Amino acid sequence: xxxxxxxxxxxxxxxxxxxxxxxxxxxxxxxxxxxxxxxxxxxxxxxxxxxxxxxxxxxxxxxxxxxxxxxxxxxxxxxxxxxxxxxxxxxxxxxxxxxxxxxxxxxxxxxxxxxxxxxxxxxxxxxxxxxxxxxxxxxxxxxxxxxxxxxxxxxxxxxxxxxxxxxxxxxxxxxxxxxxxxxxxxxxxxxxxxxxxxxxxxxxxxxxxxxxxxxxxxxx
Amino acid sequence: xxxxxxxxxxxxxxxxxxxxxxxxxxxxxxxxxxxxxxxxxxxxxxxxxxxxxxxxxxxxxxxxxxxxxxxxxxxxxxxxxxxxxxxxxxxxxxxxxxxxxxxxxxxxxxxxxxxxxxxxxxxxxxxxxxxxxxxxxxxxxxxxxxxxxxxxxxxxxxxxxxxxxxxxxxxxxxxxxxxxxxxxxxxxxxxxxxxxxxxxxxxxxxxxxxxxxxxxxxxx
DNA sequence: TTGCCTTCTTGAGATAGATCAATTTTTTAA
DNA sequence: TTAAAAAATTGATCTATCTCAAGAAGGCAA
Numbered sequence: 152x153x154x155x156x157x158x159x160x161x162x163x164x165x166x167x168x169x170x171x172x173x174x175x176x177x178x179x180x181x182x183x184x185x186x187x188x189x190x191x192x193x194x195x196x197x198x199x200x201x202x203x204x205x206x207x208x209x210x211x212x213x214x215x216x217x218x219x220x221x222x223x224x225x226x227x228x229x230x231x232x233x234x235x236x237x238x239x240x241x242x243x244x245x246x247x248x249x250x251x252x253x254x255x256x257x258x259x260x261x262x263x264x265x266x267x268x269x270x271x272x273x274x275x276x277x278x279x280x281x282x283x284x285x286x287x288x289x290x291x292x293x294x295x296x297x298x299x300x301x302x303x304x305x306x307x308x309x310x311x312x313x314x315x316x317x318x319x320x321x322x323x324x325x326x327x328x329x330x331x332x333x334x335x336x337x338x339x340x341x342x343x344x345x346x347x348x349x350x351x352x353x354x355x356x357x358x359x360x361x362x363x364x365x366x367x368x369x370x371x
Numbered sequence: 372x373x374x375x376x377x378x379x380x381x382x383x384x385x386x387x388x389x390x391x392x393x394x395x396x397x398x399x400x401x402x403x404x405x406x407x408x409x410x411x412x413x414x415x416x417x418x419x420x421x422x423x424x425x426x427x428x429x430x431x432x433x434x435x436x437x438x439x440x441x442x443x444x445x446x447x448x449x450x451x452x453x454x455x456x457x458x459x460x461x462x463x464x465x466x467x468x469x470x471x472x473x474x475x476x477x478x479x480x481x482x483x484x485x486x487x488x489x490x491x492x493x494x495x496x497x498x499x500x501x502x503x504x505x506x507x508x509x510x511x512x513x514x515x516x517x518x519x520x521x522x523x524x525x526x527x528x529x530x531x532x533x534x535x536x537x538x539x540x541x542x543x544x545x546x547x548x549x550x551x552x553x554x555x556x557x558x559x560x561x562x563x564x565x566x567x568x569x570x571x572x573x574x575x576x577x578x579x580x581x582x583x584x585x586x587x588x589x590x591x
Numbered sequence: 592t593t594g595c596c597t598t599c600t601t602g603a604g605a606t607a608g609a610t611c612a613a614t615t616t617t618t619t620a621a
Numbered sequence: 622t623t624a625a626a627a628a629a630t631t632g633a634t635c636t637a638t639c640t641c642a643a644g645a646a647g648g649c650a651a
Contacts, residue, residue, distance in 0.1 A: 219521035278498040285505035292512045299559045301439035338520045
């Protein structure tokens with residue numbers, strides 16, 4: 152039985168858990184749900200769910216967002232395989248009035264908070280790793296918040312794309328979500344995003360083809 | 372020698388460290404700078420500082436902000452006594468291109484990252500507590516980000532004030548910073564904040580007197 | 592207390608981006 | 622493969638908020 156097919160595989164594939172030894176992983180199995188399928192468009196989590204778990208996205212993609220009274224949707228995170236969510240409610244009870252929606256057919260594992268807390272007590276290494284995960288998330292949200300409030304639409308888009316470029320091996324990469332959703336993430340209307348991408352093309356900065364972005368003049 | 376006057380007092384007053392035993396606190400003293408005075412307007416931290424520490428604000432107040440190329444300032448956090456900053460760079464090296472500026476004469480203690488990391492390894496309780504701190508911070512930034520992108524100016528101000536009301540014992544409370552700074556935090560121009568506060572007064576929601584806000588009809 | 596300096600307010604005008612509506616393009620599913 | 626649905630684009634208009642400018646009010650130092 153290889154790790155790929157074992158009940159622990161899903162957890163082991165998440166960076167947060169990847170350094171745990173097999174025995175520890177196995178100890179988590181009874182407290183976890185294994186690779187549930189969430190079809191595209193279904194909710195992995197809704198506000199007021201009995202949210203007693205941490206979610207690990209094993210396969211697929213998802214968006215984490217909040218909806219205002221007026222119906223406006225704001226995307227906070229876009230999840231890719233290996234990403235984790237639900238840490239916010241690990242310790243204190245917090246209102247987490249956001250949705251997690253599968254953007255494609257996705258597989259999700261979850262670990263109960265209780266089990267995870269117990270594991271944290273025993274494993275300082277895991278705690279440090281989670282601290283790191285939090286730190287990354289915090290920096291990402293701060294970054295987006297700064298971008299939102301200090302840059303005009305065009306530069307905001309460019310700034311986002313450059314970040315993507317930095318974490319890509321080639322000068323071409325794919326947007327992780329539909330443009331409509333990217334717009335929400337960047338605090339723009341879809342129309343404005345479309346226009347700004349066009350403007351950036353006219354400036355000769357990028358080439359856009361569907362979800363594929365190519366930087367014409369790699370900076371640095 | 373009471374705890375108030377000892378070299379460990381500053382750390383002990385911060386919630387993050389408050390549950391540590393005295394012996395552990397004392398072990399941190401050699402790796403920390405004790406209660407440095409930062410006069411109003413001075414920088415506790417600047418981008419590209421040799422930022423090798425975690426800061427604990429013992430007395431006073433400070434703003435954490437970033438400045439864009441175009442000179443626009445965005446306030447991410449407003450620090451009050453007991454608050455901590457600098458965790459972002461605890462583990463990985465991250466660009467922390469923000470300023471921390473004392474808003475009044477402030478006293479700050481700092482602990483070197485190295486010493487803090489070592490302590491974290493030894494104290495799972497501290498690690499869990501820090502995790503909690505991170506979680507609070509994350510939720511706060513997320514909240515503000517959602518507010519920014521889903522609400523009109525007036526409701527954004529009201530939403531902020533209601534949060535403040537919730538964490539206040541009376542229906543009157545004081546804004547933690549100048550209105551100019553609050554505006555930046557909320558993603559507004561000072562003029563717009565001024566006008567919206569006036570509008571909320573006309574609506575009969577609040578009374579404003581300088582930095583003092585009184586809710587006329589306490590909700591809930 | 593006086594005067595200076597900063598913060599806050601108020602008004603008028605400018606504008607970035609939103610909204611609305613109509614196509615076009617792409618994706619999905621039958 | 623094709624029809625239907627969803628996403629993206631484009632144009633025209635609208636508006637919430639910013640910017641600029643001037644004045645009022647508040648705080649601090651001498």
